[in-house]
Amino acid sequence: MTAQPPGRATRKVAATATDPTPRRRRDATETRQLLLDAARRRFASDGYAATTVRDIADDAGVNVALISRYFTSKEGLFEACLGAAGDELRRTTGEVPFERVPEAIAHQVAGFATTGVPGQLTLLLRSSGDTRADEIRLGVLHQSGERLAAAAGWRPDEPDGDRLLLQAQIVLAATIGLAVLRTSTPLQPLASATEQDLVAPLRALIDALLPPP
Amino acid sequence: MTAQPPGRATRKVAATATDPTPRRRRDATETRQLLLDAARRRFASDGYAATTVRDIADDAGVNVALISRYFTSKEGLFEACLGAAGDELRRTTGEVPFERVPEAIAHQVAGFATTGVPGQLTLLLRSSGDTRADEIRLGVLHQSGERLAAAAGWRPDEPDGDRLLLQAQIVLAATIGLAVLRTSTPLQPLASATEQDLVAPLRALIDALLPPP
DNA sequence: GGCGCAAGTCAACAAATGTTTACATCATGT
DNA sequence: ACATGATGTAAACATTTGTTGACTTGCGCC
Numbered sequence: 001m002t003a004q005p006p007g008r009a010t011r012k013v014a015a016t017a018t019d020p021t022p023r024r025r026r027d028a029t030e031t032r033q034l035l036l037d038a039a040r041r042r043f044a045s046d047g048y049a050a051t052t053v054r055d056i057a058d059d060a061g062v063n064v065a066l067i068s069r070y071f072t073s074k075e076g077l078f079e080a081c082l083g084a085a086g087d088e089l090r091r092t093t094g095e096v097p098f099e100r101v102p103e104a105i106a107h108q109v110a111g112f113a114t115t116g117v118p119g120q121l122t123l124l125l126r127s128s129g130d131t132r133a134d135e136i137r138l139g140v141l142h143q144s145g146e147r148l149a150a151a152a153g154w155r156p157d158e159p160d161g162d163r164l165l166l167q168a169q170i171v172l173a174a175t176i177g178l179a180v181l182r183t184s185t186p187l188q189p190l191a192s193a194t195e196q197d198l199v200a201p202l203r204a205l206i207d208a209l210l211p212p213p
Numbered sequence: 214m215t216a217q218p219p220g221r222a223t224r225k226v227a228a229t230a231t232d233p234t235p236r237r238r239r240d241a242t243e244t245r246q247l248l249l250d251a252a253r254r255r256f257a258s259d260g261y262a263a264t265t266v267r268d269i270a271d272d273a274g275v276n277v278a279l280i281s282r283y284f285t286s287k288e289g290l291f292e293a294c295l296g297a298a299g300d301e302l303r304r305t306t307g308e309v310p311f312e313r314v315p316e317a318i319a320h321q322v323a324g325f326a327t328t329g330v331p332g333q334l335t336l337l338l339r340s341s342g343d344t345r346a347d348e349i350r351l352g353v354l355h356q357s358g359e360r361l362a363a364a365a366g367w368r369p370d371e372p373d374g375d376r377l378l379l380q381a382q383i384v385l386a387a388t389i390g391l392a393v394l395r396t397s398t399p400l401q402p403l404a405s406a407t408e409q410d411l412v413a414p415l416r417a418l419i420d421a422l423l424p425p426p
Numbered sequence: 427g428g429c430g431c432a433a434g435t436c437a438a439c440a441a442a443t444g445t446t447t448a449c450a451t452c453a454t455g456t
Numbered sequence: 457a458c459a460t461g462a463t464g465t466a467a468a469c470a471t472t473t474g475t476t477g478a479c480t481t482g483c484g485c486c
Contacts, residue, residue, distance in 0.1 A: 025463095025464095050262035067444090138399075145403075174386060189382070201383050205421055244433080287475090
């Protein structure tokens, strides 16, 4: 496929010609980031097992061996991706006033269309076959559920508290299902609905499950 | 692991000893069914790519080669599973009076705990890397959404019809998210909630998104 | 009973995958 | 300028995976 003639290597000079920023040809941190971005896209859209390290390396335009160098292994790379996804989800469901949660979720779910990066949410539910990654994912989801429930007035010791937590987790489930049906399995018209299109239904959904305190 | 001593084959006599029905040792249709059941479980819990044909064959207690014989290929086996899952989902969202849709969904989502089979729903969203299977899945989901919307009074030519269809698909998304968070990623307390625990929140959710006609 | 075919077994194959090893090349400090 | 460590490359590796072909074994029918 990409077999280079064995003489002098072709080198990738093409981009640098029109590139305004003559960035260094060798930059470890940039290479790391390229790999992370490519991996997030691949993992989110194809899942962990179906993604090969060569896919990721090709997307990023770097050599396959660098994945092992910078992230130890494929699993290490996946965990690094999960970390970023967790941060993003925490930001969405945590540090946001309760009234604006629908907007935040809509933005998160719709983020795929705006940013090129498919929602990190899909990353969260991809079965990985890796125990460590499963733990991370579960922890993130659990914490997100508790934050959402807390924003709706949940207190851990309160009687009937489990009901509220359960309903917060159902909201979370709906969010994740939305992300999946928009990216991994593009279901129309849901997949092409805009961020604004989603806010109203999401508000109705959240109001129904988590009545404001 | 399961290495048999190479002398006379051990043969699987263990089960037949206490088995009240001395069923034939060689039954093509039964073997097919064993493979289908094992495959549904594996595909639903681990995903398509992470599941190996040897896993399935071992679970079913049959030889690996029989997968190719009866289903042509791993993809063929997956499509066969998708067919069954599609039937089940159609049954849930279609031939049910609108008022009882929450119960039907709860039953479907909770089905994992009651029957040993993890909800066929999770099968529906597993990315497969196979174009044909993707089409099947998308078709099933689309049809389910339309049936649900129709049960809520949606008519294709009606103005503002897209909004209703969109909201039905959001209900579908919530359902799928629920199935995932209960099986693939067991999130507590959601994962251990009983069927009855789910009915009330689901009714609230559906009432909010699909007001009865 | 014994014959024929369906059902099942075993071993091997090629392709793909994650990882490593040895080597080449750039960047930087002196 | 040039030595040295960081960065990137290429090829090879040991496994695993899906699939196939030749072979064996049991079932049903004459």
